[in-house]
Amino acid sequence: MTLELELRGITKRYPGVLANDAVDLAVRPAQIHAIVGENGAGKTTLMSLLYGLFPPDEGEIFIRGEPVRFSSALDAIAAGLGMVHQSFKLFPTLSVADNVVFRHEPTRRGLIDRAASAARVRDLADRYGLAVDPEAAVEDLAVGVLQRVEILKALYRDAQVLILDEPTAVLTPQERDQLFEVIRRLRDAGRTILFITHKLGEVMAISDRVTVLRNGRAVAHLVTAETNPAEITLHMTGRAVDLDRRAPEHDPDQLVLEVSNLTVRGGHGRPVVEDASFGVRSGEIVGIAGVAGNGQSELIEALCGLRETDAGSVTLSGRDISDADVAERRAAGLAYIPEDRYGVGTTRQASVSENLLMGHQRQPRIQQKGWFDREAVVGLTRRLVEVFGIKVGSVSGPVSNLSGGNLQKVVVAREMEHGTALLIAEQPTRGLDIGAIEFVHSQLIAYRDQGGAVLMVSAELSEILALSTRILVMFEGRIVASLDPRRVAEPEIGLYMTGAHTEAAVA
Amino acid sequence: MDELRSLSQRALVSPVTFSLLFAFALAAAIVAITGGDPLAAGEEMFTGAVTGSGLRNTLGRAIPIIGMALAVSIAFRSGIINLGGEGQMVIGGLAGTIVAIYLPGPGFLIVPTAMVAGAVVGALWAMLPAYGQTKLRLPILITSLLLNYVARAITGYLVRFPLSDVSVTLATTRQVPETARMPKMPIFGGVSLSLILVILLVVLLWLVYTRTVVGYETQMAGFNMRSARYGGIDVEQRTVQVMVVGGAIGGLIGTHLIIGEALRFIDGELVLSGFAWTGLLVALLAVNRPIPIFVTGLFFSGLQIGGLAMQRNAGVSWRLSQVLQAVVIVAVACRLAIRRSDRPTAEAGETEAAGLGEV
Ligand SMILES: Nc1ncnc2c1ncn2[C@@H]1O[C@H](COP(=O)(O)OP(=O)(O)OP(=O)(O)O)[C@@H](O)[C@H]1O
Ligand SMILES: [Mg+2]
DSSP states (O other), rough: OOOOOEEEEEEEEETTTTEEEEEEEEEEETTEEEEETTSSSHHHHHHHHHHSSSSSSSEEEEETEEEEESSSSHHHHHHHHHESSSOOOOTTTTTHHHHHHHTTEEEEOOOOOHHHHHHHHHHHHTTTOOOOOOBGGGSSSSHHHHHHHHHHHHHHHTTTTEEEEEEETTTTTTHHHHHHHHHHHHHHOOEEEEEOOOOHHHHHHHHHHHEEEEEEEEEEEEGGOOOOOOOOOOOOSOOOOOOOOOOOOOOSSSSHHHHHEEEEOOOTTSSSEEEEEEEETTTTTEEEETTTOOOOOOOHHHHTTTOOEEEEEEEEEEEEOOOOOOOHHHHEEEEEESIIIIIOOOOOOHHHHHHTTTTTTTTTTTTTTEOOHHHHHHHHHHHHHTTTTTTOOOSSBBBBEEEEEEEHHHHHHHHOOOOOOEEESSTTTTTTOOOHHHHHHHHHHHHHHHEEEEEEEEEEHHHHHHOOEEEEEEEETTEEEEEEEGGOOOOHHHHHHSSSSOOOOOO | HHHHHHHHHHHHOOOHHEEEEHHHHHHHHHHHHHOHHHHHHHHHHHHHHHSSSHHHHHHHHHHHHHHHHHHHHHHTTTTOOOOOOHHHHHHHHHHHHHHHHHHSSHHHHHHHHHHHHHHHHHHHHHHHHHHHHHHHHOOOOHHHHHHHHHHHHHHHHHHHTTTOOSSSSBBOOOOGGGSSSSOOSTTTTTTEEEHHHHHHHHHHHHHHHHHHHHHHHHHHHHHHHHHHHHHHOOHHHHHHHHHHHHHHHHHHHHHHHIIIISSSSBTTHHHOOHHHHHHHHHHHTTTTTTHHHHHHHHHHHHHEEEEEEHHHHOOTTTHHHHHHHHHHHHHHHHHHHHHHHSTTOOOTTTTTTTTTOOO
């Protein structure tokens, strides 16, 4: 049987980092091949090399037995490769169809034939069960749909091999199941899928084979049916990891955050958060569950001062901060890990240390009378990199050199360092490997045990169940339930999340 | 030692070095094709710019170029496109002139007072577009540009009527009295004292950018507004602050140009000088960094002064130096663009432009 794809001895060095170290990879046709590994193990680098974004320092690539040498992604596309990146690359103001046919527009008498392109895109979407409206403007779409557009783009260019870099990290469980349906259909139609993920459940559910990367080396090639999550974990980390730990009991204390009757309106005047009331006490982790898009992001932005509120009040440690700006709220004792680490949490053009400094720049130990204490800045950077094990070549290098998971660590480390009374953590472990998830979880628990109040939003029900002292469920902008994680099971939360169950909101 | 080597390596591959070589080669070719002697022309240009009175003129001309570059770069660094440098310079310049002409008193008081008045009025003028953006959501890019025309009209009216010097046929103010002029220093054949001011500004801005919280915050806001806001930076307040400081420097330079150089505020002359726009180009080329702005500003000034000498002594039109200036700009821009597009994340043109940002 000829291999669809083969990599031999692929090596890629960055200053101070060996991102890929003589990696071999053999992928059979019409299979779903998972690539797993810790943050910074070299997964994205390997896929980028394969996709022609930059050349490997050493090694060879074969496609259906033929050696190839790509000088750009265009060559890779011509050879039948398609890639959906960790961060999407679409034109926001154009329609779905325009984005999909970009550079390959069907024409009629020399002009772009928009009707034909919409029809072709619809055709393609129907064939693989990708629900999208070809005429919709991309900027109006949810993340899950954007991803389908990216997949369509690759299929439109007739990709035989589809590379998906952490496709599920940004999806809700429902969207993820739909994606898996699509992937299976593609495989059954003879296409090959390379699938990067940190979630071993997904590996077991969907892949045919698995390759494990560790510190840039391919340490194991496994057949999914013949392995198990424990074995894969052992290959990834060299140790056993236990995530299924329930938070130990802890007595919550005084009220740190109090939200009463908070209402926030969206751009269209409709309330996106309606009459939300709840509190978070010191020594507890309150988890907000909900299907993405039910007002969680807006609620959090309003709490942090990044979005105007219409009614209601917010009290932090006894101080009314309803009208305070971001700096005042931060000074009053609030730190925030935002869900959008690329656009909000970090600044791509700035260095790692400048990013670690953000939000700390006005603290008395960092500056005196507006002048930075350079040693203190270096000390802060060094400590955070060390404690959180951020894998970085140089702290003065651009933060955009970091792998996705290490970027998330930058944000988490920086915000936890504030040691504020309240920590708001939105999708705190998105894109992290299991070792790092375990670490962040233990940090959140330690934060709580030291008397911190934590408000957490997560798309991972398992995370909410594992950490929360109390669970709030949001549906259509309202808090529809306040539940005790010890007395509730996943399916029941699911019913609240979809609006099938309702209960008077409890503060 | 290693540092030196890497520095020289960087200089070799730097887009600026490349562009300069390219521009000079092109200029030499033009001179040769049109029957001139490129070496002689180059020599005249060089000696004309750095020897004798040429050096004084180069330094003198560099003052407003560097000053205006600093003025706009402050806003550019924090992502605010301030195209109103000209208006801030003109209106501040007239304010300073009025003080210099009409305020009685000894020179050592009048000159600083005039400079301060120019700075204050330039700053106030720059506050208009700043508040327009923060309070009314009118983009600074547009309002600051349009206000240039308003500034021209206002100053034009004032020097034509209330402030007009009726003894001459020009639309101009009276001459700045002897005592109220910016003194010249007894070096390089008499360079304006304002050179010291510009050097101090360069050093000050460099310190602010590299060592202070304000410098950090403006830079981060320039990179990513959303992230800056999230980090607790008051972006609106920063917008007003950088506009005010930029406007103040514009007003200082405008005042210097009258009380240190022209001695009369003649309608339209500051606009025609083009310093605001040359400064803007310098700021762009130097990517808003103070020390590169200083070097680039000197270089542009030298080109212009040297060009005049070349015309005088080698019979080659001074316009060649304008061509040189333009080619340097285009070449640097191209090189920067190429460098950006061969970053590994860029995928055959489909990416950077596309940026739905990272979702
Ligand atoms: N352009 C670059 N310059 C320098 N180092 C880089 C660059 N890109 C990646 N690296 C480094 O190479 C290593 C591998 O990065 P890569 O992005 O491949 O990791 P990954 O396995 O995809 O991780 P994650 O799961 O966190 O996304 C990391 O240590 C990263 O810091
Ligand atoms: Mg990655």
